[in-house]
Amino acid sequence: MRSKDCVYVLITMLIVLIWCFSIEWTKLQEADKRSSEVNDSVTNCDNPGLFKSHFDCCPLKHCPFNHFPIHMYSGVADVVAAKICFNNTVIMGGIRNNAGPGLNIVTVNGETGEVLRNNNFDMEYKDPEELLAYLKTLKPGNIVLVASYMDPTPKLTDEIRDIFTALGSTMVKSLKPRDSWVFAGTYGMKKASPFEKLIQNDMRTNVYGDWPEMGEVIGCFPRTETE
Numbered sequence: 393m394r395s396k397d398c399v400y401v402l403i404t405m406l407i408v409l410i411w412c413f414s415i416e417w418t419k420l421q422e423a424d425k426r427s428s429e430v431n432d433s434v435t436n437c438d439n440p441g442l443f444k445s446h447f448d449c450c451p452l453k454h455c456p457f458n459h460f461p462i463h464m465y466s467g468v469a470d471v472v473a474a475k476i477c478f479n480n481t482v483i484m485g486g487i488r489n490n491a492g493p494g495l496n497i498v499t500v501n502g503e504t505g506e507v508l509r510n511n512n513f514d515m516e517y518k519d520p521e522e523l524l525a526y527l528k529t530l531k532p533g534n535i536v537l538v539a540s541y542m543d544p545t546p547k548l549t550d551e552i553r554d555i556f557t558a559l560g561s562t563m564v565k566s567l568k569p570r571d572s573w574v575f576a577g578t579y580g581m582k583k584a585s586p587f588e589k590l591i592q593n594d595m596r597t598n599v600y601g602d603w604p605e606m607g608e609v610i611g612c613f614p615r616t617e618t619e
C-alpha cells in the first residue's frame with residue numbers, strides 16, 4: 393500500500409471514531425437529562441401551566457406556616473387520569489400511574505402531613521361498599537383529597553354522599569354522571585370546605601364532547617390543629 397492510501401485510511405478511521413464518540417456522548421447527555429427530569433417530576437415543576445404539559449409534576453406552590461400545598465385535577469375526558477399533589481409531591485396520577493376511573497382518594501394525617509393512603513375506587517365496576525368501608529375508617533383530623541375521572545357517580549349512594557358532605561363538601565349532593573369533581577376536606581371540621589370544584593357535564597358547554605372541562609383546585613390547605 394502506498395503511504396498516501398495509508399493516510400486516507402487513517403483519516404477515515406479517525407472520522408468514524410469521532411462520529412461514534414459524539415453519538416455516545418449525546419446519548420449519555422440525554423439519559424442524564426431524562427433521569428433528572430424524572431426526579432424533578434416526582435416532586436414538582438417550577439413553572440405552573442397547563443395540565444398536559446405538566447402531566448408528571450406538581451406546579452410548585454409555597455404556603456404559609458401551618459398549611460400544606462395542594463394541587464388537584466380531575467381527569468381530562470376519558471384520556472388523562474386525575475392527579476393529586478400534596479406538599480408539592482405527586483401522590484396519585486401523573487408519573488405514578490395509580491389513578492383510575494371513578495374516584496381517586498388520598499388520606500393524610502392532618503397534623504403531621506404524612507400521607508396515609510391512596511386508593512382508586514372504580515364507581516362502575518367495584519362494590520360501593522368498599523368505598524363506604526374506607527370512609528368509615530377515617531379519623532378526626534384526617535385530610536381527604538378527592539379527584540374524579542370519567543364518571544364518579546354510577547354507584548355513588550346517598551350514604552356515601554352524606555359522608556362527603558360531612559367532610560365539608562357542598563357539591564357532592566348535586567354530582568351527576570360524567571361531572572368533573574375535585575374536593576379536599578377535613579374529617580370532623582363540620583364546616584363547608586372552600587377547596588372544591590364541580591364542572592357539570594352539559595353537551596351544550598362541554599369542552600371535550602361527552603365530557604366537561606377538567607376541574608382544578610389549587611391552594612394552601614390548613615393543617616389540623618392538635619387538641
Ligand SMILES: *[C@@H]1O[C@H](CO)[C@@H](O)[C@H](O)[C@H]1NC(C)=O
Binds near residue numbers: 427428431
Ligand atoms: C434521582 O434520584 C435518585 C434517588 O433519589 C438518585 O439516586 C439519583 O442520583 C437522582 N438522579 C439525578 C440525575 O439527579
Ligand SMILES: *[C@@H]1O[C@H](CO)[C@@H](O)[C@H](O)[C@H]1NC(C)=O
Binds near residue numbers: 479504
Ligand atoms: C413537605 O415538604 C417539605 C419541603 O419539601 C418537607 O421538608 C417536609 O418534610 C414535607 N412534609 C411531609 C410531611 O412530607
